[in-house]
Amino acid sequence: MTEPPCVAPEAFELHEALDAGDLTIAVQPLVNVRSGEIVRFEALARWTHPSRGAIPPAVFIPVAESSGLITPLTLAVLLQSARHLKGWRKLLPGAQVDVNVSMSSLHDPGFPEFVADFVGSLGLEPSWFGFEITESTFMYEPDRTKHAIEAIRNLGCRVSIDDFGCGYSSLGHLATLPVNAVKIDRQFVTPMATDHRREAIVRATVSLGHDLGFEVVAEGVEDAETLELLRALGCDLAQGYGIARPMAPDAVPGLLGTWTPTAAKVAPDCRRPVLVVDDEPAIVTLICDILEQHGFRVTTAANGVEALRSAEAELPYVVLLDMNMPLLDGQGFMDAVRERGWDLPIVVMTAGPSAERWAKDLGANGFLRKPFDISSVIDVTSRFAIAN
Numbered sequence: 001m002t003e004p005p006c007v008a009p010e011a012f013e014l015h016e017a018l019d020a021g022d023l024t025i026a027v028q029p030l031v032n033v034r035s036g037e038i039v040r041f042e043a044l045a046r047w048t049h050p051s052r053g054a055i056p057p058a059v060f061i062p063v064a065e066s067s068g069l070i071t072p073l074t075l076a077v078l079l080q081s082a083r084h085l086k087g088w089r090k091l092l093p094g095a096q097v098d099v100n101v102s103m104s105s106l107h108d109p110g111f112p113e114f115v116a117d118f119v120g121s122l123g124l125e126p127s128w129f130g131f132e133i134t135e136s137t138f139m140y141e142p143d144r145t146k147h148a149i150e151a152i153r154n155l156g157c158r159v160s161i162d163d164f165g166c167g168y169s170s171l172g173h174l175a176t177l178p179v180n181a182v183k184i185d186r187q188f189v190t191p192m193a194t195d196h197r198r199e200a201i202v203r204a205t206v207s208l209g210h211d212l213g214f215e216v217v218a219e220g221v222e223d224a225e226t227l228e229l230l231r232a233l234g235c236d237l238a239q240g241y242g243i244a245r246p247m248a249p250d251a252v253p254g255l256l257g258t259w260t261p262t263a264a265k266v267a268p269d270c271r272r273p274v275l276v277v278d279d280e281p282a283i284v285t286l287i288c289d290i291l292e293q294h295g296f297r298v299t300t301a302a303n304g305v306e307a308l309r310s311a312e313a314e315l316p317y318v319v320l321l322d323m324n325m326p327l328l329d330g331q332g333f334m335d336a337v338r339e340r341g342w343d344l345p346i347v348v349m350t351a352g353p354s355a356e357r358w359a360k361d362l363g364a365n366g367f368l369r370k371p372f373d374i375s376s377v378i379d380v381t382s383r384f385a386i387a388n
Contacts (some may be wrong), residue, residue: 011067013049014060018072023047025080026246027097029255030217030239036261040096040134041088042132042239043081044246045073053374056289058282062281064310071105076127082122084249089128091256092184098130098160103256105138107144110340112151119155130158134184150178159256175212186220186240190299193225194313208235222297241297271356273299274381276308277333278349283370287320290377304328308336316340320368320377323350323358333364345384 016271017023027041047055064070081097088095105111119126131152137145149159160181161174184205192199202218209216218230219241230238244255279302286299299316301307303325311319323330330348337344347366348359359367365379 001358011063011069012380014047014067014069014073015062017047017049018069018076021076022050023073023076025077026238027081027084027249028246029244030237031243031343033227033235033238034220038092039094039237040098040130040254041252042082042098042100043077044100045077054293056286056293058286058289063074065104068101068104071108071111074101074105075118078118079113080249081085081129082119084125084252085128086121088252088256091253096128096130096158098132098158100162101133103133103140103145106131106133106137106148106152107141111148112155115152115157116155125147126157130160132160132162132180135164147179147191154178159204160215160301161173163219173235177317179214181217181236183217183219184235188301189226189230189240190220190222192375193223193229195309199229202230202235203233207238207318210234219359234322244313269319273297273319275299275301275310275319277301277304277319277325277330278322279303283322287377288372291340291381294378294382296381303334304330307333310343311337313341315344318345318347318365318381320347320349320381321364323348330358330360334364347380347384354360368381 002262005283015200025043026046027043029038030040030042031037032039032160045061047057047060049055055358061070061073064073078099081099085097086093101111115129116126133145152159156374158180159178159184161177161179162177162183163185164182172318181237182205184202188198188201188205192202213231215236217237217239218226218235221227221230221238222242224242226240227238227242241256245373247255274291276284277300278284278287284300284302288300291298299314301310305328307319307321308328310316319333321333322332328336334346337346345365348355348362348364349368349370349372350358351370355367355368355369358364365384368376368380
């Protein structure tokens, strides 16, 4: 039987999951780049559907946004984080938690008051919590956004700009925002050790952030070389799979009980990566969410030229390849791979029945039809992982 396509769940299903407490969280630590100490955690929403299994956040978060459920979802994540935080602070007295907040929640006039009442009712301090807001949020109603951030800051909570570098916000807005930190997006951090242009962007962002008085956090740290580069550049905090993967809240005490500063030096990850090549950010995010939740290491490229550079730096064990991209398309990438003599399994990704035709005509190792179902992505990737 064919699995149902990876379509968004209905809003009523998400509403029922929230009412039933079926949405859970995973938490990922952020470490001080210089000392290696854990500083705080980011809380991430997780949903395991009773029939569809794990649904990636890239699928259910837009449903929450469009159906008016994003604020209840945010508060559910905040509540679950708060329930664990007191226990974590017994092991790590300064422990804090960051929660993602959407534009609609941020602009809700009652949101700061609700946070204040909520935190106070649990006997917690506002300074133990932070809120991460995507950079693209600041492009819409910047004055209203600024006032909303000020209201949260006045409670004593931190505010960070998430995915910095992706939202094209003006430097003029950035200079006036009352935020505490900027988080450099993983698309710049993960490849910076082998891509001098992205390393230059990270270096410039660290310098700009510090000049503006912001703490600078790097996302997507996957290897020791990247962490050392960040240390040399003066970055403040780092998070990523190479430091610690997102984990269940109940696993945090065990982590804190065994953590030492040397643990943040990042043990080399000997697994070869899955290389996802696609110029549609939503597709890339969806595939990354699916594969990383199932334990794969993923690198990405937006076109065939970037993909060739990535493969030259570290040969992946499989490439999930879109066919229609700028600069160098899927067919051009496959021609270049063969010219180099690489033994590189390639799975073609494109819309509808043409995926199978492309795979046959080009001699690819497999194909995925867009929109694809979650199980197909996992199955085709696992097949090559086992073979390698």
